[in-house]
Amino acid sequence: MMKEKLVLAYSGGLDTSVSIPWIKDHYGYDVIAMCVDVGEGKDLEAVQSKAVQVGAIKSYNIDAKERFANEFIAPALKANALYEGKYPLASALSRPLISQLLVEVAASEGAVAVAHGCTGKGNDQVRFEVSIHALAPDVKVVAPVREWGFTRDDEIRYAHEHGVPIPVDLDNPFSIDANLWGRAIECGVLEDPWQAAPEAAFEWTVAAEAAPDEAETVVIGFEQGVPVSLDGQPLALAELVAQLNGICGKHGVGRIDHVENRLVGIKSREVYESPAARVLISAHQELEHLTLTREVLQYKMGLELEYSKLIYNGLWFSPLKAAFDAFIDSTQAHVTGEVRVKLYKGTAQVTGRQSAYSLYRHDLATYTTGDSFDHMAAVGFISLWGLPTTVHAALHADSEAAPKLEGLSVSVAELPVKEGTVV
């Protein structure tokens, strides 16, 4: 009899490798492995082969970098998405994409189940499962690592028994996840939030001290909120992000150290390297400051907080996400122009921005000749702007003690100049 099939998101690591025989044993499925290239920079051909070696009936190797950049990074960038003001959501963005691919491969293969390698205390399990069910409400989801209850020793023993090779870097003190939008580092000494992250944790960025002594300047071109060129050279987004990761990382730009609130209710200390994300978000914000009206910019900042939470919390494929994107896309129509960023020893400073759609008006802003602003308009404006406060103050004036120059050091001069402390 034909066995039912399951598609497993496969990384090549110990957990997902052990999952292959374990799923066969415990669920009876034929396992199809799926390796996805979202820009981590790993050799996925070897990973692909390994899956078959440890028991997968088939192994997919999918280059999803362009889809990741265009359909996941671009919307997040237009939203300046930074969870809790700091985390550019790198892993959080790849989970819905991998979920989408699991569902697509499952549909292609006629599989009835999918699996991921997450534990029970992280955010990624939520992102996978909510995304998968949003796309395929009836598909079954298996989470072997959460279910099997193995200690690390149990797992190694099981691997030995089932011919799963033990990775040479098993003692790596850090747990890593990486894609085009950033690299997340957890565990080990990082679990003490008072300890500085050691250099060994970083791969994409040099220490600021090790960065070149010469600053480097890049000019990023945007069209409708999306980066389209680097120093004048048109580039597809995935390539632009990859190049920028290299350039900025070389200057030590993009390290993030964060104690963050997970959806599952705990705080965790996370360290990230996100060179391109860090710089592109800053540059994009600057261009928005130039091209969006005050009302749009300031409302959008509040919406961005919610957008970032929504992505972090796994609701990428949800109606609220679609509505947020509709709002944001409406605001990006004229976010077109160039931003100049100076990279130097860990800093990335925007030093200029320009746009054909700039709402900055020199004739209104200047304090010199050419000023076309009506200064007396301010008189009426202030009067009405402050009126609610003034009415309130007039009513409640009696209820507050008259102000005094209490507790201040005051000197008073008069003609002929003499001094004395008043209070």
Next chain:
Amino acid sequence: MMKEKLVLAYSGGLDTSVSIPWIKDHYGYDVIAMCVDVGEGKDLEAVQSKAVQVGAIKSYNIDAKERFANEFIAPALKANALYEGKYPLASALSRPLISQLLVEVAASEGAVAVAHGCTGKGNDQVRFEVSIHALAPDVKVVAPVREWGFTRDDEIRYAHEHGVPIPVDLDNPFSIDANLWGRAIECGVLEDPWQAAPEAAFEWTVAAEAAPDEAETVVIGFEQGVPVSLDGQPLALAELVAQLNGICGKHGVGRIDHVENRLVGIKSREVYESPAARVLISAHQELEHLTLTREVLQYKMGLELEYSKLIYNGLWFSPLKAAFDAFIDSTQAHVTGEVRVKLYKGTAQVTGRQSAYSLYRHDLATYTTGDSFDHMAAVGFISLWGLPTTVHAALHADSEAAPKLEGLSVSVAELPVKEGTVV
């Protein structure tokens, strides 16, 4: 007959100096000058004397640094106040304080009017006038610079005619305002937002390239959200901010370049130096990430946006400000602990944070032995967390085309390993 009196906020510059005779001429008031030390670092005794020389009947010199730090900076820091995500509100914080002092001196002196030296296109006129009327609804406000309609040449001629000395730095291309919380630079080449700010604009910070080659680490101690010590040494807030401006400025930390939306409806390009503000806000945020619950932290981020706008827009002395402060003070009860910040060539990186009230729980966060988190709780959590999305997806499943591996480069391996592009 006794003339009525007016109190003028006096800086010693050309505009407020010319205002003294102009107010006497046009309004007939006796002018009392008021110089306030909010940490700009200028010689206010000379300024105080100058006021009398150019015609003030009296000249106050008030050291308000402590009041500024404790009553204006501290609340803003607890709110992580950054207008439009960038500007720490330095000038915006001093305006309500100076307004308060104008009202206090006016009350002491029996003056019926006060005056400020703002033009008609900035934010400061609004902050002064709304603050003054909130504290003294009946006091008259005079704004000579906005009213007189002088060109620069007119003004110089008027100064000559009335014995007002012309400052030697009249040709300074920049317009400056400074206090403990930062230094604002406008005008000149800065009016082109594509032009990088020249080194000549900066006084408090060196260029990153000119900063020391050795990093420096500072540990900032907080109690209930307010900085109380530097490297273990207890300091009053005003002194702590002043010292930190020095330390951080020396490392090139604290430059901000912003195209901002003024309350009066225009965009302007502003450059700031806020070394202490930059570092203290980052450090304070980190300590909050450690000690606030997720719900408090995430809601407070939205409230902070509004708080910053309110201060920027001049509503310091308003009931909404009081309500915001009540909220914020409630959240700061346990924001007590230390934050370590590394300063190096323009960067200020938080490398550690600790608190007796830390809500980070190693036993819940760790992936190694000692893990006390219930992994299977996640199963139920995910099921209910994703339920609204799943119900929506189940209902609308038919309305969307089945997903396909479209537009992707896919390779498939099987045993024996063979490859083929599927889609």
Next chain:
Amino acid sequence: MMKEKLVLAYSGGLDTSVSIPWIKDHYGYDVIAMCVDVGEGKDLEAVQSKAVQVGAIKSYNIDAKERFANEFIAPALKANALYEGKYPLASALSRPLISQLLVEVAASEGAVAVAHGCTGKGNDQVRFEVSIHALAPDVKVVAPVREWGFTRDDEIRYAHEHGVPIPVDLDNPFSIDANLWGRAIECGVLEDPWQAAPEAAFEWTVAAEAAPDEAETVVIGFEQGVPVSLDGQPLALAELVAQLNGICGKHGVGRIDHVENRLVGIKSREVYESPAARVLISAHQELEHLTLTREVLQYKMGLELEYSKLIYNGLWFSPLKAAFDAFIDSTQAHVTGEVRVKLYKGTAQVTGRQSAYSLYRHDLATYTTGDSFDHMAAVGFISLWGLPTTVHAALHADSEAAPKLEGLSVSVAELPVKEGTVV
């Protein structure tokens, strides 16, 4: 020489009638009057003729009811727009439409200026002028009533001198503005917010006591958030609203009594009759409760507050309005279905709602047989949902006194039943 032309929004009342000769006198324009039918129910042909009689060179009579319904009411209804939770924004919606028509007629006629009849203390002047300049930044706006400085007696004298007939209802104690979406009543005894509005103020609604003794039920059909049928009969929106105003008004439904905050900084007491708006917004909300996910519904409620303020404050033709509409339209895709409303003596109670896109799932909600909800999922959910609070509580447990049954009346029974007060 050909005179320049101005287009005046003309109501036929004394103010706009006097404006015609006044504009000619003071500005020298030829005046083109424009009467717009937005569903007030007035005889606009007579108004149109009157304009010419008092000096307009031309008089337009434009039936804009359909455009008003489809392009102004519909978006507001999809946003459940109620300023400060109470006012359906009737006048606030017609102002941008009339502004748009002024600009269109001015373009057709080659006019260089437009005029409105607002005073200087209301919201409508802001709505007109901001809308007009958003559509035609260069057109000149004249506001005769704000500019002329007439007392009522001056105005009547001027009317007599210029052959402007004095309306017979000049002594009407109320100031009225009406359109399809509602009727606003101001002035007279309403200026005392403690006084109940007298029956004489109302025209569209009977007093609840005078309403029929029989309840009436209507079923409103929606498609994508817009009403399309009444009791099963398909109707264009303008017609549906008009009919519903009649039906609901007859039952005394739709009176609103509000002390509201004007954009110009004052509070005013406003009374409205909005029978259709009141019922359609309630019905629309109910259908949203049935068809939107929790996340969309709850976020949208906050956005609606801002949307309502934006419209009230005159920013209809602004990029933020466009972005809001993009968000809202995205949410309305499945707001399709029927809502049953019972009208009786001033009440409008929704008694049922149904939709092919209902997200209410009987199998999940029921407490009886057929329950498909996994009850044990809640255990894990609660554990993680409450975790941040629990961690906080565990840390701070010592800091709070142990709770006691203080100040309560308590009796305790034991076997054999005996009683005693414990605390």
Next chain:
Amino acid sequence: MMKEKLVLAYSGGLDTSVSIPWIKDHYGYDVIAMCVDVGEGKDLEAVQSKAVQVGAIKSYNIDAKERFANEFIAPALKANALYEGKYPLASALSRPLISQLLVEVAASEGAVAVAHGCTGKGNDQVRFEVSIHALAPDVKVVAPVREWGFTRDDEIRYAHEHGVPIPVDLDNPFSIDANLWGRAIECGVLEDPWQAAPEAAFEWTVAAEAAPDEAETVVIGFEQGVPVSLDGQPLALAELVAQLNGICGKHGVGRIDHVENRLVGIKSREVYESPAARVLISAHQELEHLTLTREVLQYKMGLELEYSKLIYNGLWFSPLKAAFDAFIDSTQAHVTGEVRVKLYKGTAQVTGRQSAYSLYRHDLATYTTGDSFDHMAAVGFISLWGLPTTVHAALHADSEAAPKLEGLSVSVAELPVKEGTVV
């Protein structure tokens, strides 16, 4: 050996009665029953006795009406708390109180566990468990009804076997929860959201048709946001709410019909009777409209949405709730005055409001003599208020087609009056 003790929140119904022997059997605890009077109006002495009869070792009867009113209803009323704009949170408010009492009785009795009678699909289990753990992180919580897995028949069989009497109203088609702030009705025909709620569902309110033919007017006095008098008679809040439930219910006021989003992810149809809550919230809002500044009122409306969600979602005893209360209490300092409400056949219409702290200023609002508003201030205000929009419009003017009078019915009159359709 002494058994460990558990305190059970006991209602006297079948579920909590069966829980007593079941807990003894399955957990081995001695059960202490706790009946709490939060104003449901039931005979709690009989309930108290029944607990002992079915096996509790002790039975508490606690009158918590005053604590409920002062510490739970009052804060919610000051926040105008209505979940999803409709539900006054009656049950949601009593759950944290009962949790608090469970913890207090457990502390008094030295009990190690507490229990509630909720199923696994409602909100109340979350509210109980999160509240209990916030107050006593180490206490064990038992949820027999969620755990036992009985069908209704199983439960009746178990009751017979353990001497638990079967209530006579077991066939009541509705599930009810009630307290001073409202009565919730679920189940039965209400599970079809298209079906109108039958009269049999209601106990506290008559049908509008059955209400008196005479309207009744009540005047509610507030101090600092809390009701303190009814028609001039000072009353404690619990008593005031109770009386108002009677008065308003008699007029058919307070029925709510809602499809709401539960925290556990499903939609449910709920019917409520909340006569006093409905009227007090409306009255309180009106007094706020009179006494709060625009800025406070409009910001508070957004905060209220979050406050209501937080209570609904069980986070009463959490730091965010405390911070919200600090904000709200700050705003209530002057919410003191009287509101007049007219009750008639299901309607409750506010007809007047007054306050010594009213910010409504007749001299600013009036259109007649005595107007002290500066009309020309509006000119400057409008100019700056609309400036961002105007700048945007001027820049993008070319990108939009010139507007035309398209699709409109237009007639044009000229002298001598002639007509023609223009477009």
